[in-house]
Amino acid sequence: MERPIALLPKAHLHLHFTGSMRHSTLVELAARHGVHLPQALAEEWPPHLSAADERGWFRFQRLYDIARSVLREPEDIRRLLREAAEDEAAAGARWLEIQVDPSGYAARFDGLTAALELVLDAARAAERETGVHIGLMVAANRTRHPMDAKALARLARQYADKGVVSFGLNNDERRGRALEFEGAFRIAKRAGLLSAPHGGELQGPRSVRECLDELAADRVGHGVRAVDDPYLVERIATQGVTLEVCPSSNVSLGVVSDVAHVPLRRLFDGGVPIALGADDPLLFGPRLAEQYEIARSVFGFGDTGLAELARMSIRGSGAPEWLRKEMLAGVDEWLSRSPGEPGAREGASGGGTGHSPDSVNAP
Numbered sequence: 001m002e003r004p005i006a007l008l009p010k011a012h013l014h015l016h017f018t019g020s021m022r023h024s025t026l027v028e029l030a031a032r033h034g035v036h037l038p039q040a041l042a043e044e045w046p047p048h049l050s051a052a053d054e055r056g057w058f059r060f061q062r063l064y065d066i067a068r069s070v071l072r073e074p075e076d077i078r079r080l081l082r083e084a085a086e087d088e089a090a091a092g093a094r095w096l097e098i099q100v101d102p103s104g105y106a107a108r109f110d111g112l113t114a115a116l117e118l119v120l121d122a123a124r125a126a127e128r129e130t131g132v133h134i135g136l137m138v139a140a141n142r143t144r145h146p147m148d149a150k151a152l153a154r155l156a157r158q159y160a161d162k163g164v165v166s167f168g169l170n171n172d173e174r175r176g177r178a179l180e181f182e183g184a185f186r187i188a189k190r191a192g193l194l195s196a197p198h199g200g201e202l203q204g205p206r207s208v209r210e211c212l213d214e215l216a217a218d219r220v221g222h223g224v225r226a227v228d229d230p231y232l233v234e235r236i237a238t239q240g241v242t243l244e245v246c247p248s249s250n251v252s253l254g255v256v257s258d259v260a261h262v263p264l265r266r267l268f269d270g271g272v273p274i275a276l277g278a279d280d281p282l283l284f285g286p287r288l289a290e291q292y293e294i295a296r297s298v299f300g301f302g303d304t305g306l307a308e309l310a311r312m313s314i315r316g317s318g319a320p321e322w323l324r325k326e327m328l329a330g331v332d333e334w335l336s337r338s339p340g341e342p343g344a345r346e347g348a349s350g351g352g353t354g355h356s357p358d359s360v361n362a363p
């Protein structure tokens with residue numbers, strides 16, 4: 001018998017702001033603000049995507065931009081974060097690190113600083129309402145000029161003790177190398193922010209190495225292609241850099257042909273710290289709990305292995321020390337409870353499909 005994943009305390013470290021929106025909310029806000037949604041975001045949702053080439057990535061980005069354009073009023077931003085936090089609570093996340101590029105909202109919400117303050121304020125409100133603690137990752141866009149990234153890093157620095165916990169770098173890896181953003185990440189690291197750039201998703205080991213060498217990465221968004229270089233895997237494990245692995249995203253964007261090809265098991269067995277993430281559930285469908293379900297059903301993680309994945313997500317997070325301790329204790333408690341115990345199966349979704357008992361040990 002298996003313990004319910006929804007009761008396992010965990011941290012969600014890879015979720016984009018617009019990409020966290022509920023599809024029903026997208027449809028509702030689009031109607032309210034008179035935004036026409038293409039079929040891929042309306043009747044034919046979720047869209048069929050592929051990022052195997054730049055054209056595929058462009059289409060993904062275009063759909064993302066349309067989705068973002070339904071966020072018109074401060075209340076839309078508040079609603080998005082409140083609902084994201086509700087969904088995280090349902091998945092058992094006690095800490096959410098959501099990433100936002102304030103430049104995408106600056107034009108509509110009175111500039112970079114005001115946009116960031118609105119998001120921070122909305123995050124505080126969502127925390128109060130749901131009990132899920134929220135940290136912000138300010139993320140730069142690698143297809144824009146490195147000077148823009150520096151400006152964002154300086155902005156993030158101002159809010160380092162006020163809700164911003166990490167600094168990221170996103171968008172198409174083929175169109176902006178990590179090393180060009182060294183200056184921005186230096187500013188962020190000096191301010192005590194975690195460095196968490198995307199890398200090793202669309203490009204191979206070199207992209208991940210640049211994140212480690214040039215951006216002093218504490219975490220890497222995706223990083224799955226590191227698996228092509230055994231020495232790099234060993235280095236990531238030794239340095240304790242967390243990879244934010246997002247199985248559903250990898251399948252949707254064609255990074256792998258099939259979910260079984262996500263190198264989750266190989267990275268885990270290689271001792272790499274892993275934090276499972278949903279990336280953009282608005283465009284891909286599955287949310288956080290489903291990523292743990294995939295670990296269980298596709299990769300044979302028993303409850304001991306799932307607990308270790310949860311611990312790694314917590315250790316890699318920017319959550320305050322007291323919360324990390326509380327969450328880690330919660331993981332131990334989850335594991336110590338017998339799966340059949342009353343209350344332990346609350347919210348379980350069927351289960352009992354006869355996977356082998358824990359063959360998975362901590363790395």
Ligand SMILES: [Zn+2]
Nearest residue numbers: 016198221279
């Ligand atoms: Zn991402």
